[in-house]
Amino acid sequence: MNQHTDTTSSFAVRLARSRTWLIAAGIVFVGSIPLLTPSSYIQNVLILTFLMAVLGLGWNIMAGYTGYVSLGHSAFIGVGGYTAGILAERWDVSPFLVAPLGGVAAALVALGLGLTTSRTRGPAFVIVSFAMLELLGLLTRNFSSLTGGSKGLAMPLPRWDLTFYNWPFYYSLFALVLLSLLMTRAIRRSKFGLGLVAIRDDEDKAAGIGVVTPVYKSLAFMASAVLVGVAGAIYGYYLSYLSISTMFDIVLSMQVVLAVLIGGRGTIWGPVLGACIIVPLSEATNTTMGGSHAGAFRLIMFGGLLLLVTLALPRGIIPTVEAWWRRRTAGPVSPTGARLVETTLPDVPGSLRRPADAAAAVLDAEEIVMRFGGLLALDKATVSIPRGSITALIGPNGSGKTTLFNVIDGTYTPTAGRVLLEGADVSGLNRTRRAFKGIGRTYQLPRLFNSMTALENVAAVNSSFSIRRLAKSAVSGAEAARATELLEFVGLAEYVHEKATDMSYGQRKLVELAQVLMLDPAIILLDEPAAGINRTLLKRLSGLITALHGSGRTIVIVEHDMEFVLSLADHVTVLARGQVVATGDPAHVSSDPRVLEAYLGDDFVLEGANGRPA
Numbered sequence: 011m012n013q014h015t016d017t018t019s020s021f022a023v024r025l026a027r028s029r030t031w032l033i034a035a036g037i038v039f040v041g042s043i044p045l046l047t048p049s050s051y052i053q054n055v056l057i058l059t060f061l062m063a064v065l066g067l068g069w070n071i072m073a074g075y076t077g078y079v080s081l082g083h084s085a086f087i088g089v090g091g092y093t094a095g096i097l098a099e100r101w102d103v104s105p106f107l108v109a110p111l112g113g114v115a116a117a118l119v120a121l122g123l124g125l126t127t128s129r130t131r132g133p134a135f136v137i138v139s140f141a142m143l144e145l146l147g148l149l150t151r152n153f154s155s156l157t158g159g160s161k162g163l164a165m166p167l168p169r170w171d172l173t174f175y176n177w178p179f180y181y182s183l184f185a186l187v188l189l190s191l192l193m194t195r196a197i198r199r200s201k202f203g204l205g206l207v208a209i210r211d212d213e214d215k216a217a218g219i220g221v222v223t224p225v226y227k228s229l230a231f232m233a234s235a236v237l238v239g240v241a242g243a244i245y246g247y248y249l250s251y252l253s254i255s256t257m258f259d260i261v262l263s264m265q266v267v268l269a270v271l272i273g274g275r276g277t278i279w280g281p282v283l284g285a286c287i288i289v290p291l292s293e294a295t296n297t298t299m300g301g302s303h304a305g306a307f308r309l310i311m312f313g314g315l316l317l318l319v320t321l322a323l324p325r326g327i328i329p330t331v332e333a334w335w336r337r338r339t340a341g342p343v344s345p346t347g348a349r350l351v352e353t354t355l356p357d358v359p360g361s362l363r364r365p366a367d368a369a370a371a372v373l374d375a376e377e378i379v380m381r382f383g384g385l386l387a388l389d390k391a392t393v394s395i396p397r398g399s400i401t402a403l404i405g406p407n408g409s410g411k412t413t414l415f416n417v418i419d420g421t422y423t424p425t426a427g428r429v430l431l432e433g434a435d436v437s438g439l440n441r442t443r444r445a446f447k448g449i450g451r452t453y454q455l456p457r458l459f460n461s462m463t464a465l466e467n468v469a470a471v472n473s474s475f476s477i478r479r480l481a482k483s484a485v486s487g488a489e490a491a492r493a494t495e496l497l498e499f500v501g502l503a504e505y506v507h508e509k510a511t512d513m514s515y516g517q518r519k520l521v522e523l524a525q526v527l528m529l530d531p532a533i534i535l536l537d538e539p540a541a542g543i544n545r546t547l548l549k550r551l552s553g554l555i556t557a558l559h560g561s562g563r564t565i566v567i568v569e570h571d572m573e574f575v576l577s578l579a580d581h582v583t584v585l586a587r588g589q590v591v592a593t594g595d596p597a598h599v600s601s602d603p604r605v606l607e608a609y610l611g612d613d614f615v616l617e618g619a620n621g622r623p624a
């Protein structure tokens with residue numbers, strides 16, 4: 011280690027140590043501002059900044075962590091505000107007392123949004139979230155007997171000394187910012203948070219490694235709304251009068267997106283930083299521009315800012331600074347660029363050994379029919395996978411191999427037929443439940459969670475579900491140890507803490523294999539594992555598959571590299587035009603005239619299947 015690295019790392023240690031003190035000092039400072047200055051202007055700007063920060067932190071849980079971008083998040087301000095306003099009027103109590111119910115109402119609306127949009131993703135979700143804002147505004151207008159309609163709803167008058175009018179709003183919203191920060195931090199560090207990041211990176215893949223996506227999403231949506239609802243109740247009271255245009259404000263929804271994008275989406279402090287930039291800027295245009303031009307000027311300024319952020323800081327301030335800091339403090343060489351070399355791999359971990367019982371089939375796909383409109387991808391395909399076997403599933407392009415994998419793992423619901431795992435019908439189970447039962451698979455193009463490290467990718471796998479488990483630490487010590495052991499087993503010991511996005515195609519394939527093994531699968535489906543990899547990796551992959559087979563694992567390989575797959579397989583099934591045309595041992599199948607005609611060609615010669623001359 012050189013002197014420069016020594017200095018920077020000791021600085022990092024000092025910085026980490028003083029972080030808690032910095033935060034504590036910041037809290038004391040912001041908390042004492044109303045005592046230090048009687049300026050209600052400063053207090054008002056800070057109150058709006060707190061509101062934006064709470065809104066941003068909520069939005070960040072939905073869009074930053076879960077990947078569902080909402081353009082209607084300010085609707086939860088409106089729901090919270092109107093709930094508290096109506097209840098305070100009915101029960102003749104302070105809106106502060108009923109503010110938590112505003113949060114509950116917002117969480118319930120968010121749950122409704124989650125349930126109604128369970129299959130809506132990407133731009134469609136953005137539009138639905140915007141429609142929610144409009145719809146709730148419209149409902150508020152129409153239920154005028156409750157909400158006052160377009161006339162608005164007056165909040166009760168404050169019962170405290172007006173010299174300190176702002177104080178209760180200031181401190182309660184400040185407390186909500188702190189609470190939102192704590193909640194975001196707790197989520198980020200929990201298994202729940204790791205699952206949300208998996209959903210953001212690749213929702214279908216997350217479902218396939220045991221993340222119960224509907225539950226995670228519903229909880230995330232509720233978490234993103236609950237404190238915003240409470241803040242809405244307090245904000246409504248602060249304004250003293252609720253109107254549809256201020257409580258269901260589309261401009262606020264846009265500003266919060268901009269604030270979080272500037273600060274850093276998917277970070278804990280990004281929304282707070284963004285709020286501290288956007289709100290004072292907005293207020294400054296109000297005071298300096300004044301008059302009728304302020305609104306137009308603000309729009310131009312925010313539009314320009316959005317353009318600037320997208321072009322210059324696409325990840326936001328905090329992630330950009332963090333990346334710069336990592337580059338400064340990183341060691342001179344990252345292993346991800348290194349070539350994979352031939353190496354002696356560790357033995358199969360004891361936890362991966364399974365007793366082999368060659369008599370029984372692990373998996374049966376019976377009479378599977380899969381239609382895509384007029385296209386018949388699988389035509390009564392029946393496949394039986396013997397326990398402890400390496401089965402090669404081969405056939406021409408478009409013969410239905412990947413479709414069969416998709417039917418087996420629950421990605422597709424077949425038009426007809428059923429899938430049995432260990433003799434039990436799993437046809438009615440979704441993809442996640444099938445993962446819990448032990449169906450693990452890799453993809454033709456490896457699918458990893460790009461924002462996670464190799465270790466997190468492997469540790470993100472869940473083989474069961476319980477609500478209590480969600481609150482546990484994202485990666486427990488035992489999980490980290492097992493994930494490390496599996497990464498060592500596939501030869502990636504040095505890459506444990508590397509980001510998936512920084513890894514090469516071949517390395518990603520190995521991480522994905524380790525990920526599947528984390529599931530302790532009853533059957534391992536490998537989709538074209540040899541495609542696009544060099545000879546060294548091919549050799550390593552052969553070694554791993556042979557070792558796993560030797561420890562009793564059942565493996566199915568879809569592959570076009572006949573030399574590779576037939577040298578490993580002890581059982582072969584051939585698909586052509588969605589039908590099984592042959593099944594049996596490699597020597598038998600590779601000399602079958604139907605297989606030669608449909609796929610291998612007349613000149614095909616099988617050499618050394620399973621090390622034996624054919």
Ligand SMILES: Nc1ncnc2c1ncn2[C@@H]1O[C@H](COP(=O)(O)OP(=O)(O)OP(=O)(O)O)[C@@H](O)[C@H]1O
Pocket residue numbers: 382385387405406407408409410411412413414
């Ligand atoms: N989601 C889908 N929608 C429509 N058609 C599909 C879908 N998935 C697969 N198909 C079609 O089903 C047929 C079988 O495709 P599949 O990917 O299973 O073949 P394959 O044997 O895996 O091919 P390859 O060896 O090229 O990967 C193809 O004609 C394909 O276009």
